[in-house]
Amino acid sequence: MTITTFINLPVRDLASAAEFFRSIGFAGAQPSPDRTSLMLNLNDTTQLILHIDSAFAEYTQVAITDTEASREVIVGLAAGSRERVDELVDRAVAAGGNAVGPGQDVGGLYMRGFRDLDGHQWSFVHQAG
Numbered sequence: 148m149t150i151t152t153f154i155n156l157p158v159r160d161l162a163s164a165a166e167f168f169r170s171i172g173f174a175g176a177q178p179s180p181d182r183t184s185l186m187l188n189l190n191d192t193t194q195l196i197l198h199i200d201s202a203f204a205e206y207t208q209v210a211i212t213d214t215e216a217s218r219e220v221i222v223g224l225a226a227g228s229r230e231r232v233d234e235l236v237d238r239a240v241a242a243g244g245n246a247v248g249p250g251q252d253v254g255g256l257y258m259r260g261f262r263d264l265d266g267h268q269w270s271f272v273h274q275a276g
Contacts, residue, residue, distance in 0.1 A: 152193045154222055157203035157211045158265045161185060164197050167264050170242040171235055189224070214266025221260070221268045229257045232271040236261050239269070 183202035247260035260270035
């Protein structure tokens with residue numbers, strides 16, 4: 148069974164957020180009919196849906212998390228090698244994101260994190276086989 152993942156996030160500026168994620172390898176930018184959201188593809192089974200803050204709040208019916216004060220989720224994505232982890236995080240930082248400390252190697256799992264333009268925390272990981 149194939150399961151598709153949809154990551155939904157609120158953003159302050161839809162165009163800037165889309166450009167940020169395209170710069171680290173997400174493809175496309177299908178806008179919703181009302182242009183308050185857009186979908187980017189990471190691969191065939193993982194999509195990122197960005198929503199302007201007001202649309203996300205209306206959809207969820209709760210306040211948006213203040214990413215300066217708390218974390219609701221850390222999005223982790225697998226990469227094919229340690230070098231690819233570093234490359235992707237370096238691209239995110241070059242596009243305006245913020246690195247979250249140095250890379251960590253824990254029991255054969257290498258991980259590096261960053262925060263996107265809206266403060267959402269991401270990590271790329273590689274598990275040595």
